[in-house]
Amino acid sequence: MASLTWDWRNKFIDYLAEGKLPVDPKESRSLRTKVARYNLIEGKLYRRSFYGPLARCLRPGETDYAMREAHKGTCGNHFKAESLVQRLIRAGYYWDHMDEDMKTFIQKCLRKGIGKRGYQLHMGSHHMSVRHPDRDHM
Incomplete structure (x- = not known):
């Protein structure tokens, strides 16, 4: 579940936790493409990278x-x-x-x-x- 304060991570967390997509079709398509690089583990958002371990997404x-x-x-x-x-x-x-x-x-x-x-x-x-x-x- 996303925090009460909006930040860049909320849209990814909302989608990964609840399958919630933006209403705008372009934004929705863009999010589905980008979210493939992210994981939600115990409520924390992580990004996969070529440079090493999963990177925790900071607020x-x-x-x-x-x-x-x-x-x-x-x-x-x-x-x-x-x-x-x-x-x-x-x-x-x-x-x-x-x-x-x-x-x-x-x-x-x-x-x-x-x-x-x-x-x-x-x-x-x-x-x-x-x-x-x-x-x-x-």
Whole structure:
């Protein structure tokens, strides 16, 4: 059952749990095509990917935390958004518009982190340590 707050996952959860389709035929056809990549397990939505395990689909409030965790320690290496998105997917995270969100997040980070001399001010550990959403009970 979908939450009371609408987010991008609701239409997938509604269809997988209850077979509910949008009224618009185009939207309905589109959803049936897209939903083949998703699973509903114990009320949580997951997306299949070529990059690793099932990725838990995060709600909007969880995405900032995941981006911060993925980016922490990698900003000094200037990883591109695409690379961080793939790392997040391999770590077991997914949300709609990940690419755009990560690009925006990195741009904000770069604006904050460039000093007067033009080099990176905040550099942390270079190891990627993103906690898995189910193993770490997020």
